[in-house]
Structures are given as C-alpha cells and as structure tokens.
Amino acid sequence: MSTDRTVAGSPRPLLELRGVTKVYGQGRAAFPALRGIDVTVQEGEFVAIMGPSGSGKSTVMNILGCLDTPTTGSYLFRNTRVELLSRRQRALLRRHYLGFVFQGFNLLARTSAIENVELPLLYRGEPFRQRRSSARAALASVGLDAWETHAPAELSGGQQQRVAIARAIVTHPALLLADEPTGNLDSQRGREIMELLAALSREQGITVLLVTHESEMARYAKRVIHFVDGFVDSDHRNGGSA
Amino acid sequence: MLWNSLLLAVRAIRRNVLRSVLTILGVVIGVSAVIIMVTLGDGATQSVKDQITSLGSNLLVVRPGQRLGPGREPARAPNFKAEDAEAIASQIGSVAAVAPTAGINVTVVYFADNWSTNVTGSTSAYFTSGNWRLASGRFFNDTEERAGKAVCVIGETVRKQLFGTQDPVGSEIRVKRFACEVIGLLKSKGNSFGMDADDIIVMPLRTVQRRVRGSDDVTGLQVSVKDGASRTHTIDAINALMRERRNIAEGEDDNFSLVDTKQIAETLSSTIRVMTMLLGAVAAISLLVGGIGIMNIMLVSVTERTREIGIRLAIGALEHEVLMQFLIEAVALASFGGVIGMVAANLISVAAADAIKVPFLFNPRINVLSFVFAALIGVIFGYFPARRAALLDPIEALRYE
Numbered sequence: 357m358s359t360d361r362t363v364a365g366s367p368r369p370l371l372e373l374r375g376v377t378k379v380y381g382q383g384r385a386a387f388p389a390l391r392g393i394d395v396t397v398q399e400g401e402f403v404a405i406m407g408p409s410g411s412g413k414s415t416v417m418n419i420l421g422c423l424d425t426p427t428t429g430s431y432l433f434r435n436t437r438v439e440l441l442s443r444r445q446r447a448l449l450r451r452h453y454l455g456f457v458f459q460g461f462n463l464l465a466r467t468s469a470i471e472n473v474e475l476p477l478l479y480r481g482e483p484f485r486q487r488r489s490s491a492r493a494a495l496a497s498v499g500l501d502a503w504e505t506h507a508p509a510e511l512s513g514g515q516q517q518r519v520a521i522a523r524a525i526v527t528h529p530a531l532l533l534a535d536e537p538t539g540n541l542d543s544q545r546g547r548e549i550m551e552l553l554a555a556l557s558r559e560q561g562i563t564v565l566l567v568t569h570e571s572e573m574a575r576y577a578k579r580v581i582h583f584v585d586g587f588v589d590s591d592h593r594n595g596g597s598a
Numbered sequence: 599m600l601w602n603s604l605l606l607a608v609r610a611i612r613r614n615v616l617r618s619v620l621t622i623l624g625v626v627i628g629v630s631a632v633i634i635m636v637t638l639g640d641g642a643t644q645s646v647k648d649q650i651t652s653l654g655s656n657l658l659v660v661r662p663g664q665r666l667g668p669g670r671e672p673a674r675a676p677n678f679k680a681e682d683a684e685a686i687a688s689q690i691g692s693v694a695a696v697a698p699t700a701g702i703n704v705t706v707v708y709f710a711d712n713w714s715t716n717v718t719g720s721t722s723a724y725f726t727s728g729n730w731r732l733a734s735g736r737f738f739n740d741t742e743e744r745a746g747k748a749v750c751v752i753g754e755t756v757r758k759q760l761f762g763t764q765d766p767v768g769s770e771i772r773v774k775r776f777a778c779e780v781i782g783l784l785k786s787k788g789n790s791f792g793m794d795a796d797d798i799i800v801m802p803l804r805t806v807q808r809r810v811r812g813s814d815d816v817t818g819l820q821v822s823v824k825d826g827a828s829r830t831h832t833i834d835a836i837n838a839l840m841r842e843r844r845n846i847a848e849g850e851d852d853n854f855s856l857v858d859t860k861q862i863a864e865t866l867s868s869t870i871r872v873m874t875m876l877l878g879a880v881a882a883i884s885l886l887v888g889g890i891g892i893m894n895i896m897l898v899s900v901t902e903r904t905r906e907i908g909i910r911l912a913i914g915a916l917e918h919e920v921l922m923q924f925l926i927e928a929v930a931l932a933s934f935g936g937v938i939g940m941v942a943a944n945l946i947s948v949a950a951a952d953a954i955k956v957p958f959l960f961n962p963r964i965n966v967l968s969f970v971f972a973a974l975i976g977v978i979f980g981y982f983p984a985r986r987a988a989l990l991d992p993i994e995a996l997r998y999e
Contacts, residue, residue, distance in 0.1 A: 421912070424993060443917070450914040456912050464909070478605070479916075
C-alpha cells in the first residue's frame with residue numbers, strides 16, 4: 357500500500373517484497389505458505405506482522421531475515437535482490453545489516469551477558485576493546501549495566517530478552533527482526549520489552565519488524581500488517597499510539 | 599579471524615569442563631602410552647649397551663666345549679693351555695691382547711667374615727680387555743704374574759662382604775689354605791645381565807693354577823680385537839688356529855666356542871628396538887581410539903548445540919567460521935590432551951625407569967611426534983562433526999529443541 361517516494365529527506369524503502377511466494381515440499385505434498393506478497397517497508401518504520409498460526413508470518417520473517425529465499429518473486433533489501441545472493445552473501449548481509457530477537461531468547465548458555473552481546477562483533481572481527489565498549493553501551497541502553505557478568509540462567513526472562521535485544525542492536529543494524537519477542541514473558545514484562553523496542557525505533561531510528569499474535573503488543577507498532585492464509589489481509593497504520 | 603575462532607573454541611571448552619576433561623582422557627592415555635613405551639625402550643637399549651661396554655668392548659670370549667643345541671650331548675672338551683693364548687696373540691695380527699682365564703668358586707675368609715665368590719686367574723691383559731678400572735691400589739705386575747705371588751685384586755661386592763666400608767688394600771684374606779694380599783680394589787660395574795659383575799677376585803693366572811685349582815688348565819680366553827680391525831676375519835682366524843692346535847680333523851665339529859660380545863649387544867638392542875616399536879604401535883592404536891572418543895563427543899556436542907549453531911548462523915557467522923570453531927575446538931582438546939599426556943608420560947617414565955633400573959632418556963623426537971599426531975587426530979576426527987555443524991540450516995537449527 358505504501359508508495360515509493362524518492363524525494364530527498366523523505367523515507368526511502370529499506371525492503372520490498374514483490375510477488376513473493378514460498379512453497380514447502382514438492383508434488384502432492386507441496387504446501388504454499390506464501391501466495392504472492394507485496395510489501396514495502398521504509399527506513400525507520402516500526403511494523404508489526406500479525407496473523408494466526410499457519411498464516412505465513414514466520415515464513416515471511418525468515419525471508420525478510422535472509423535465512424530463507426522465496427520460491428518465486430523478489431526480495432529487495434536496499435535495492436539488492438536477496439534471492440540472487442549466495443548462502444555466504446546472505447550470511448554477510450545478516451552480519452552487517454540485521455539484528456535478530458527470538459521468542460526463546462536464544463542466548464548462549466553458561467556465557468556471561470556481555471560475552472553474549474559481543475558475539476556478533478566477534479564475527480565482524482572487531483578488536484577486543486572496541487567490542488567490550490560497544491557491548492557495554494548496548495547493555496546500558498537496555499538497562500542492564502549492572503548485569504554484565506551474569507549468565508542467562510541467573511537472569512529473569514525479561515532480562516534475558518533485554519540481553520538478546522542488546523545483542524541484536526550492538527551492531528547498529530538497519531533492520532531489527534523480532535519474532536514473538538514477548539511470547540515467553542508475562543504481560544508486564546512483555547509491555548516493558550515492547551516499550552524498549554518502540555524507544556529504540558524512535559530514538560535510534562532502527563527499522564523494527566515484529567511478529568506477534570497478541571494485538572496488545574502490536575499496538576506499540578506504527579503499522580500493522582495482517583496475514584491470513586499466505587496473503588496480506590490488511591495493512592494499516594496505527595493512529596496516535598507510540 | 600583465526601584468533602577469534604580460537605577464542606570461541608576456548609570459551610566452548612570452558613563451558614563444559616568435566617566433559618572436556620573426559621573427552622581428552624583418551625588422548626592423554628594414548629599419548630602417554632606411546633611416549634612411555636618408547637622412552638623405556640630407549641632406556642632398556644641403552645642399558646644393554648652399557649652392560650656390554652662394561653664387559654669390555656671389542657671382546658671375543660673363547661670357551662672349551664660347544665654351546666648346546668637341541669638334542670646335543672654335552673661334549674667333554676679339553677681345556678685350553680696358557681700357550682693357546684700366546685699363540686693367538688703372536689699369530690693373529692688383528693688381536694690387541696689375549697687374557698687366558700682360569701676361574702673357580704672358592705670361599706674366602708677375612709677374620710670372622712667369609713664369602714663364596716668367583717676367583718679368576720689371569721694376566722694383566724684381563725683388566726684392559728675387560729674394561730676394569732681401579733678404585734684404589736694397583737693391578738698386579740709381570741713379576742708377580744710369573745712368580746705366582748699370592749696377591750689379588752677384589753671387586754666391590756667382595757669388599758662389602760668382607761671389609762664393609764673399610765679400605766681393603768694391604769689386608770690379607772685367606773683363600774683355601776694360603777693367605778693372599780689385597781693389592782687393589784676394582785671400580786664397581788654393577789649388574790650385567792642379572793649377574794653381579796663386582797662379585798669377583800682376580801689373581802695372577804699361575805697363582806690360581808698352582809694354589810687354587812691345582813692344574814695348569816685355562817678355562818677361557820678373552821681376546822680383545824684391535825680398533826678398526828675386521829671382527830669376522832679375526833673370528834675366522836681364531837677358529838682356524840684353535841682347530842689346528844686342538845687337532846680337529848676336517849669335517850669334525852669344533853670342541854670350543856667363540857662368543858662375540860658386540861654381536862650379542864647388537865642382537866639384543868635390535869630385539870629391544872623391535873619390541874619397542876611393537877609396543878609403541880599398540881600404544882598408537884590407543885591414541886587412535888582416543889581420537890574416535892573426541893569425534894564421538896564432538897558429534898554429541900554439535901547435536902546438543904544445534905540451537906547455538908543456529909544463533910551463530912543467524913547472527914551472520916559464515917560456514918567456514920562455524921567449521922573452524924568446531925575444528926579448533928577439537929584440535930584444542932586433542933592438543934591439550936597431548937600436552938598433558940606428554941608431561942604425565944615423562945613423569946611416569948622417570949619413575950618407571952628407576953623402578954626397572956634402566957636409564958631415563960628424554961626422547962624429544964617421540965614427544966614432538968606424539969603431540970603432532972594428537973593434534974592431527976583432532977583435525978581428522980574433528981572435521982566431520984565440524985562440517986556437520988557448518989552445513990546446518992539456520993532455520994531448522996533455531997527451531998531445534
């Protein structure tokens with residue numbers, strides 16, 4: 357529904373899905389998860405993707421996260437056709453432009469918070485000092501400055517998700533993908549995480565894409581896309597709410 | 599990047615200390631088994647060489663009679679005469695010296711102490727051909743030899759039994775019915791092939807013949823070969839000469855035998871070398887088994903850490919980085935095991951060498967070789983699990999429970 361505007365100073369498209377389909381399996385067992393999706397997201401947007409299970413929201417998330425490629429159609433990330441990239445190039449794209457937050461936190465066990473946050477920087481080959489100070493800053497920005505040396509098992513669910521968010525933003529990604537980030541948290545912790553994501557979007561200008569099935573959490577986004585049966589059912593902007 | 603992979607690997611190892619220790623145990627045992635076997639083998643070889651050298655290098659021993667083979671009757675062979683020794687010395691050019699010997703077991707007495715020992719009569723050539731050194735006193739001289747004087751040089755064991763810690767030189771001991779002056783004490787040689795080389799009394803040949811044995815027989819000839827001379831030629835020449843002097847017709851068997859100590863030394867050391875290699879090879883198999891242990895644990899580790907690998911791949915780790923991480927983890931484990939094995943092996947070898955009374959010889963080659971082999975095993979057995987980790991699909995891996 358968004359139209360591309362290329363006027364200087366106005367939003368540029370960060371990513372575009374054009375006629376994307378995804379079919380799992382082959383022959384009779386073939387199952388179409390996505391049946392032709394066209395979505396454009398501008399730089400700096402905070403978008404929530406909603407839909408019942410099986411609606412294709414996880415599939416679209418994997419494609420947007422460059423973990424998977426569409427069966428047909430095109431995915432443009434900053435005007436690069438992702439479906440034409442090799443596995444290695446997609447890994448590099450993830451490394452430099454994307455940040456991930458998962459439902460299950462997915463932190464490395466028995467590894468301190470700061471070492472978890474450092475991990476993406478390690479793969480970028482940043483030197484130790486720089487790595488440490490960036491990780492420290494990221495942990496501070498999610499309000500966990502005092503918990504650097506704690507292992508995940510010593511942190512509450514909400515704190516673990518904050519560490520995961522710190523790990524996702526430590527590289528200053530262009531796009532932050534959050535897959536049901538509040539799914540394993542109680543509603544109070546969930547709201548805190550959503551506020552944190554909203555603040556990151558607002559203050560650091562990070563584009564945030566959120567998959568959720570809780571409409572309460574989707575309210576924090578500025579734009580909500582509903583998926584049903586592999587199609588975009590609705591795509592509207594939230595008025596007013598932060 | 600390599601440094602980072604190393605850091606990641608070390609962190610992963612540190613996260614599960616107990617399992618890491620158990621994993622490397624196989625390699626530790628393998629490496630130390632190889633090193634211990636080879637080190638002790640080296641020590642045993644050295645010990646044989648030392649013992650042969652203490653017997654006298656380049657020594658040929660001629661004895662009357664044949665060594666018995668299967669089904670052979672002990673032949674009653676005549677003893678030698680002192681002239682045989684002179685004939686060998688004068689007629690064979692490659693011979694440095696010949697010492698005729700006449701030995702007998704006798705009980706010797708000093709005051710209240712008595713000791714049964716081997717009394718050997720010989721010439722002064724005996725001391726040079728047998729590599730004997732003096733601890734104190736002197737050897738007997740030609741005059742004493744010719745006159746058959748009652749003088750003797752005693753070994754360390756005899757000294758200990760009769761004199762304790764006292765200096766025996768100048769004292770008189772009783773041998774049979776005569777008194778014999780101790781003029782020298784031999785420097786200790788220790789054990790050679792299970793026999794106490796120091797349990798000996800040496801007297802002039804004539805003294806033993808006349809006053810101890812009561813015959814002018816010579817029971818053996820010790821021939822030392824000149825340095826650089828051909829041993830086989832010398833042996834052939836002695837055989838021919840002795841056959842002639844003992845009137846052995848052509849086609850008849852020798853009624854004497856010739857033992858080449860150097861030959862024995864070489865045979866023994868090569869036997870030990872083969873044994874060492876065999877034991878080392880068996881130990882190397884245990885090292886291989888240790889490697890399979892590492893592969894096993896690495897495979898478990900990859901399965902167990904599927905989610906972790908998924909996270910790493912999602913974050914942007916490249917295939918070869920994940921491969922390197924797991925490979926380095928395996929190599930680090932194996933090498934660490936190698937180092938521990940090396941240290942343990944050398945400590946155990948020192949103790950074991952002392953226990954079985956062989957010298958401890960540090961063998962840098964086998965140490966380096968075992969370590970490299972251990973690291974190599976890490977690479978070989980780590981590669982398969984590492985590859986499996988690297989090729990995981992990040993979506994599947996992240997969903998793995």
